[in-house]
Amino acid sequence: MSTAATADASSSGDTTEGSVRLLTLQSEDGEVFEVKETIATQSVTIKGMVDDDCATSTIPVCNVTGRTLAMVIEWWNKHEIGAVSNEKELKEWESQFDTIDDKSDRDDVYDLLMAANYLNIPTLLDCCTSAVAEAIKGKSTDEMREFFDIKSDFDEKEEDALRKENQWAFEN
Amino acid sequence: MDIKKHKYHRDWSGLPENVLATISDKxxxxxxxxxxxxxxxxxxxQKETLTTHRNPLRGFPWLVMSKGTGSGPKRCFSALENKVRKIKMPKADGGLIWGSFEDWLVIAKSLSDEPDQIYICI
Structure with a gap:
């Protein structure tokens, strides 16, 4: 996955570029991004702030690192109306999120999921959850634990009960 | 731009419920x-979701095709997936599949016993 090349802002607060209003977003690790308001409002959270006139100074995007925020901004840029010439091209670009078999892709999709959830970006949330759902399909419980690096928090007795419950497991 | 790889643990088990819900819908x-x-x-x-949430992929009942009172996996037809699935139902072994009501499958074990009810998730 590539990251967006986005210029860091030299000043905080909202500015305008031509007739386009720019918003200043700051990641949890202090990286600052200037983003067109028309693009950033793909986030329902940010749109709410703009509508309520609360987006006049730097918007802190807590819980989201600069690296992830750059990916989110790249997502917004690609999904701006008219940014890509057709639906097919957009789908091709989105296909990089389809498989999360690589650990690094999985980490990226996790970060994007949390960002999409925090910033309320329905299109990004839909794309990332599809990738996770595809990864879950066909995996047993143990395979899922390994894939998502989840340690069982059931005690021995509970694990035994689960195994018995597995008698309900479905066979193809 | 300085690209930093973050080493912190991604806690998939701690995904917010609405994110899990969006995943499970698929x-x-x-x-x-x-x-x-x-x-x-x-x-x-999952416990919460199975009882309260209706998913279009899970909204259509399966047809139980096993007859008689035998033991072993019961065969069910899922019209949505166009697949026959076998389900092990130890509690139903030796019982007669009598019918279903809402999300319940009613198994009659014998005339002298109370019908044994098994919850089936559909």
């Missing part, structure tokens, strides 16, 4: 069920 019942045994948060989410 799964059929058979794909969804194994989630409950992965960890406690996923288990409690």
């Amino acid at each position: 799964l059929s019942l058979c794909e969804f069920l194994p989630l409950s045994n992965v960890c406690k948060p996923w288990r409690s989410f």
Whole structure:
């Protein structure tokens, strides 16, 4: 996955570029991004702030690192109306999120999921959850634990009960 | 731009419930069920979801095709997936599948016993 090349802002607060209003977003690790308001409002959270006139100074995007925020901004840029010439091209670009078999892709999709959830970006949330759902399909419980690096928090007795419950497991 | 790889642990078991819900909406019942045994948060989410949430992929009942009072896996037809699934139902062994009501499958074990009810998730 590539990251967006986005210029860091030299000043905080909202500015305008031509007739386009720019918003200043700051990641949890202090990286600052200037983003067109028309693009950033793909986030329902940010749109709410703009509508309520609360987006006049730097918007802190807590819980989201600069690296992830750059990916989110790249997502917004690609999904701006008219940014890509057709639906097919957009789908091709989105296909990089389809498989999360690589650990690094999985980490990226996790970060994007949390960002999409925090910033309320329905299109990004839909794309990332599809990738996770595809990864879950066909995996047993143990395979899922390994894939998502989840340690069982059931005690021995509970694990035994689960195994018995597995008698309900479905066979193809 | 300085690209930093973050080393912190991504806690998939701690995914927010609405994120889990969006993921589970994209799964059929058979794909969804194994989630409950992965960890406690996923288990409690699934328990809650199966009883309160209606998913279009899981909204159509299966047709139980096994006859008689035999033991062994019961064959069920899922019209949505166009697949026959076999389900092990130890509690139903030796019982007669009598019928179903809402999400319940009613098994009659014998004339002298009370009908044994088994919850089936559909």
